[in-house]
Amino acid sequence: TTDALTGLLNRRGTYDQAYRLQAHAIRQNQPLIALMADIDGLKEINDTAGHSHGDQVLKSSSVAITDALRAGDVVGRVGGDEFIILLPDINDRHAPGHLAHRLIEALSQPFFRSDHEFYVSASIGITLYPSDGREGHELVKNADIAMYHAKKQGRNNYQYYSNELNRVMLEKLEIEGKLRRAVENKELELYYQPQMELATGRSCGVESLLRWNDPELGQV
Secondary structure, three states: EEEOOOEEEEEHHHHHHHHHHHHHHHHOOOOOOEEEEEOOOOOHHHHEEEEHHHHHHHHHHHHHEEEOOOOOEEEOOOOOEEEEEEEEOOOOHOOOOHHHHHHHHHHHOOEEEEEEEOOOOEEEEEEEOOOOOOHHHHHHHHHHHHHHHHHHHOOOOEEEHHHHHHHHHHHHHHHHHHHHHHOOOEEEEEEEEEEEEEOOOOEEEEEEEEEEEEOEEEEE
């Protein structure tokens, strides 16, 4: 249940703790908060400086995250550059945002390794039990959705989960599935649209457009 690189919990250990803390939240009628933090910029460090430097940045990031937490909080590394933070027994509704801000500040500080200076940032998604998920895995999944929304907002920020985010994500997955079948079913057609020069009224070029004739969505 331990991540070999950082010494934190791994994915299995983190999910075990999520279920344990969820049961505690039910018994005590207390909220449970989950944060999904993704380290932005790690891939660039791995690609340019090498994975050994990237691993050191991950280790330093895990220390920075742990230092910002309380004794009873739980943190685990659940992916290459993804961390889950579980916060039990917090009644202050502003606390998750304050913590996310502290984490972003801590992770924006330079990391030094072998006379090199590395910078990363963090995109963080926040969910609250029970409003954003009544099961531990659901709480984590929705925190992941909110985290990807933070990335789309330009990274280096935090976002709370909402049902609207989930709707948009499901719609995206549905369209992606339909589009894959569209290729197999030959529902795509190529159109050529002339480009006109307004001053002369003459055609000065052409652009090619791929149109999708979906039985349910119509022409896309």
